[in-house]
Amino acid sequence: MQKCVIELKNIEKRFGPVVANDGINLQINRGEILCLLGENGSGKTTLMNMLSGIYQPDGGEIYADGKPVAIRSPKDAFDLNIGMIHQHYHLVDVFTAAQNIVLLDEDGKMDMSAVNSRVSEICSKYGFDIDPKMKVYDMSVSQKQTVEIVKILYRGAEILILDEPTAVLTPQETDKLFAVLRNMKKDNKAIILITHKLAEVMDVSDKVAILRKGKYVGTVITRESDPQKLTDMMVGRTVSLNINRPEYQNPQDKLIVEGLTCLNYEGVKKLDNVSFTAKTGEILGVAGIAGSGQKELLESITGLYPVKAGSVRFINEDKSETELVGKTPGEIRKIGVGMGFVPEDRLGMGLVGSMGMTNNMMLRSWRKGKGIFFNRKNPEKLARKIWDDLEVVTPSTTFPVRRMSGGNIQKVLVGREIASNPPVLLTAYAVRGLDINTSYAIYNLLTDQKMKGAAVMYIGEELDVLLELCDRILVLCGGKVSGIVDARNTTKEEIGFMMTSVGGIKGGDRK
Amino acid sequence: MNALILLLGAAGAYGTALMFGTLGEVLTEKSGNMNLGVEGIMYMGGIFGLIVPNVYEMAVGTGNANPFVAIMLAVISSFAVGAFAGALFSFITVTLRANQNVTGLAMATFGTGVAKFVGELRRLKVGGYVTLSNELKFAFDNHFMPQFLKDIPVIGRILFNQSEFFYLAIILAIAMHFFLTKTKTGLYLRAVGESPVTADAAGINITKYKYLATIVGGGISAVGGMVYTMTTAGCVWIEASLSGTGWLAVALVIFCTWRPLNSMWASILFGALMIMYLRIVIPFFPTELYKILPYAVTIVVLVITSTRNIKDKQPPASLGLNYFREER
Numbered sequence: 095m096q097k098c099v100i101e102l103k104n105i106e107k108r109f110g111p112v113v114a115n116d117g118i119n120l121q122i123n124r125g126e127i128l129c130l131l132g133e134n135g136s137g138k139t140t141l142m143n144m145l146s147g148i149y150q151p152d153g154g155e156i157y158a159d160g161k162p163v164a165i166r167s168p169k170d171a172f173d174l175n176i177g178m179i180h181q182h183y184h185l186v187d188v189f190t191a192a193q194n195i196v197l198l199d200e201d202g203k204m205d206m207s208a209v210n211s212r213v214s215e216i217c218s219k220y221g222f223d224i225d226p227k228m229k230v231y232d233m234s235v236s237q238k239q240t241v242e243i244v245k246i247l248y249r250g251a252e253i254l255i256l257d258e259p260t261a262v263l264t265p266q267e268t269d270k271l272f273a274v275l276r277n278m279k280k281d282n283k284a285i286i287l288i289t290h291k292l293a294e295v296m297d298v299s300d301k302v303a304i305l306r307k308g309k310y311v312g313t314v315i316t317r318e319s320d321p322q323k324l325t326d327m328m329v330g331r332t333v334s335l336n337i338n339r340p341e342y343q344n345p346q347d348k349l350i351v352e353g354l355t356c357l358n359y360e361g362v363k364k365l366d367n368v369s370f371t372a373k374t375g376e377i378l379g380v381a382g383i384a385g386s387g388q389k390e391l392l393e394s395i396t397g398l399y400p401v402k403a404g405s406v407r408f409i410n411e412d413k414s415e416t417e418l419v420g421k422t423p424g425e426i427r428k429i430g431v432g433m434g435f436v437p438e439d440r441l442g443m444g445l446v447g448s449m450g451m452t453n454n455m456m457l458r459s460w461r462k463g464k465g466i467f468f469n470r471k472n473p474e475k476l477a478r479k480i481w482d483d484l485e486v487v488t489p490s491t492t493f494p495v496r497r498m499s500g501g502n503i504q505k506v507l508v509g510r511e512i513a514s515n516p517p518v519l520l521t522a523y524a525v526r527g528l529d530i531n532t533s534y535a536i537y538n539l540l541t542d543q544k545m546k547g548a549a550v551m552y553i554g555e556e557l558d559v560l561l562e563l564c565d566r567i568l569v570l571c572g573g574k575v576s577g578i579v580d581a582r583n584t585t586k587e588e589i590g591f592m593m594t595s596v597g598g599i600k601g602g603d604r605k
Numbered sequence: 606m607n608a609l610i611l612l613l614g615a616a617g618a619y620g621t622a623l624m625f626g627t628l629g630e631v632l633t634e635k636s637g638n639m640n641l642g643v644e645g646i647m648y649m650g651g652i653f654g655l656i657v658p659n660v661y662e663m664a665v666g667t668g669n670a671n672p673f674v675a676i677m678l679a680v681i682s683s684f685a686v687g688a689f690a691g692a693l694f695s696f697i698t699v700t701l702r703a704n705q706n707v708t709g710l711a712m713a714t715f716g717t718g719v720a721k722f723v724g725e726l727r728r729l730k731v732g733g734y735v736t737l738s739n740e741l742k743f744a745f746d747n748h749f750m751p752q753f754l755k756d757i758p759v760i761g762r763i764l765f766n767q768s769e770f771f772y773l774a775i776i777l778a779i780a781m782h783f784f785l786t787k788t789k790t791g792l793y794l795r796a797v798g799e800s801p802v803t804a805d806a807a808g809i810n811i812t813k814y815k816y817l818a819t820i821v822g823g824g825i826s827a828v829g830g831m832v833y834t835m836t837t838a839g840c841v842w843i844e845a846s847l848s849g850t851g852w853l854a855v856a857l858v859i860f861c862t863w864r865p866l867n868s869m870w871a872s873i874l875f876g877a878l879m880i881m882y883l884r885i886v887i888p889f890f891p892t893e894l895y896k897i898l899p900y901a902v903t904i905v906v907l908v909i910t911s912t913r914n915i916k917d918k919q920p921p922a923s924l925g926l927n928y929f930r931e932e933r
Contacts, residue, residue: 148930167808168805168806168807168808169808172808178806180806182802184802184806184807185800185803186795186796186799186800186803186922187799187800188795188799188916188917188919188922189792189795189796193792196789196792197792197793197796197803197809198807198808199789203789204787204788204789204792229916231916
């Protein structure tokens, strides 16, 4: 059997004037895990979408087992035994796992018992655990991912493409996934993994192919390389991978949260008796599985989310306390409590997409000034300052922010929120979807704020970053505080356990 | 009690037209296409389902017309005109990717206009009401169930004293339920309406499913318009009488939570709510308030299902959205 199953030669793809892929060469081998590494917008997903039949290449050839092929639709890809697991799962929520799987079955019949038995056969072979009769909307993220993988294995995929599969998993789930991938590798399947987490690349892959700005940089063998080398290839110049974490002298309590409890509109507890203190000169990280109450926590502090019980007290300069619960965001601002808020939904809650930088600055200051006309001068000045200071790439301050790249949008938002040096800065997933360079720029901005004496809260997904950036980490699990740990002397595993069970599992269960 | 039974019996007749309208729209919406043009489609079905047998009867001469042929002609012609409207809707929304709401509303206006125009044209041509002979009228509203079934207390009058179309609608509802839940094609169709991305990645031809469901759905809805004209309206074309039925069918789809089996009882219920002002008169209670009852009930159901957020009772997830593979 030939080792190389798929070969890409000189692949090109353009979206209008934008070149997404330019002269890409790639060899995909059986029994091998290949990582595709690159910054955001470097064309990794586009390239893989061409393999799975979603996009058509504008130039170049694809060879399967040495023969040139054209992949015109997802069905063509399946016929070549290529299966892709997308970042956003392709599952029908109201179907059961088995019904989702049977969608891929070419056989016209609907023999659910045969499907179920084949599913359990695949599960036992690779070490999965799913209930075929469970509805997808009842599943956790990692269960959904399992269904996706089983689905394409059921269709007989020999070449599996996984697009950032670990972005939403806990460390333990990630380990489980990697164990499955290694099993598949032993079974002589070809696996392509798209990721930007270097630690994972080093852990699981055999080879790494690197893309930069749509161009092919090269392929290296993982064990002959190291994270620094890979980053340099990816970015094109040397980047420091260490986050600077200076210590602030004499931190003071700034925000005291006690017994905070919130219900959603269905009456389900999203936050359950949450208590903590945020201090000046400190970045307080918030970790947790997606949907553990992170969003509700920040929104209830800022007055956006209804609070059932508990208190949020802001410590003023003169040590007096101001209660924030029960006040609207407008009232909070009126009484002079300064809070910066970087919501996770940048264009939904943070900025107005169709307006330029200046107008977006004005969203923060439109109440200022007298008379019926706006004061446009100061917002314009601020926009220009952010444009220069944060190196925002935009043609003008009136250019709609929606059309900027994700990183630039985030810079505008963070820049606006820190412009007034708020004593409390709340950020949710501030680097989500940003590439390494921009992420580090954001980390530095947050650290600057911290050293200016702000109490910074940082909700993050990547534990590695939380451990390096934050001073303390608050771990949420199902709306409860699972624990608050010192980021300087804890481990990823410990936080991982706290994320999945309140207080973490002590003893035997650890490996 | 007797008044209630009489009401429900009559509601079954009006409900039959609603049931066809609803079933057609359920099928359409299961593919993710929201065709708001049901009103226009039922109007067109109503007039063409009458004119074609009318032309046939005039061609062969009154008394010579075969009732079965007349019924088949009515069903086929109304289905065809509805299917045409469905195809037009699909072409505009699936192929040309226009906004579905706008297209549907245009379809409602267009269909109503066409039906009124054609009806008026025919009226001038025959010089009077467009109608059929009494013999054919009887064939269309034939309560053919044996007398002993009709004599069963309570349910006899409601369930067995109905026209043939009532039973056809019931069979259709059950068949559609079976199709959607038990067959692979039905599963594919639901996948297209729920998550076209998933269906596409599974190699299902989205365009084909959307077109077919919308065309067949439009046809079924149009048959509902024909049934109304030929039974409730007594085979006479009166422009205004069909007005609002199509909108009610759209409301019924929501009320049924997109399930064909629910449409069986829900259509009769809505039929009863619609004609209640004729049957149960409360002094000084304005009939206009009566007439909004079905819509009020729909709003209540919408409020209940959306606040309780039962996943299985939600509309198809991609309802009203057009799909384009490379746009994401």
